[in-house]
Amino acid sequence: MPAAPSAGGRARPPRARTDAHPAGGRGTRAAASPRNMVLGAARTGGTVVLRTPPGGARLVASLIDATPDLDVLGCVAGNDVVVVVCRDGTAGDQVLRFFRTTAES
Numbered sequence: 001m002p003a004a005p006s007a008g009g010r011a012r013p014p015r016a017r018t019d020a021h022p023a024g025g026r027g028t029r030a031a032a033s034p035r036n037m038v039l040g041a042a043r044t045g046g047t048v049v050l051r052t053p054p055g056g057a058r059l060v061a062s063l064i065d066a067t068p069d070l071d072v073l074g075c076v077a078g079n080d081v082v083v084v085v086c087r088d089g090t091a092g093d094q095v096l097r098f099f100r101t102t103a104e105s
Helices: 057-065 089-104
Strands: 040-044 047-051 072-077 081-086
Touching: 040 089, 047 089, 057 072, 057 081, 081 089
Parallel strands: none
Antiparallel strands: 040 047, 047 081, 072 081
């Protein structure tokens, strides 16, 4: 790839393409699996809090939203934390089991 001109007209070397990923910079789809994204979990009643690497919360929340078997009312994703609101404590346990089972497979 040829050097691209900079704003001052001088040629600058092309930028190296990086596929950096929040789960460690591996840049592969496997790095984005729940096994790699959920670092910790806690439940109180029908609320589950999941810890992720920085930038990983949206991916985990999307996974939860796309899983129809979970009895979840909704998720709120920050940068590294997902708060999952479940219908009851049993559904909270179901969310925890889902991530344990997914991580073990």
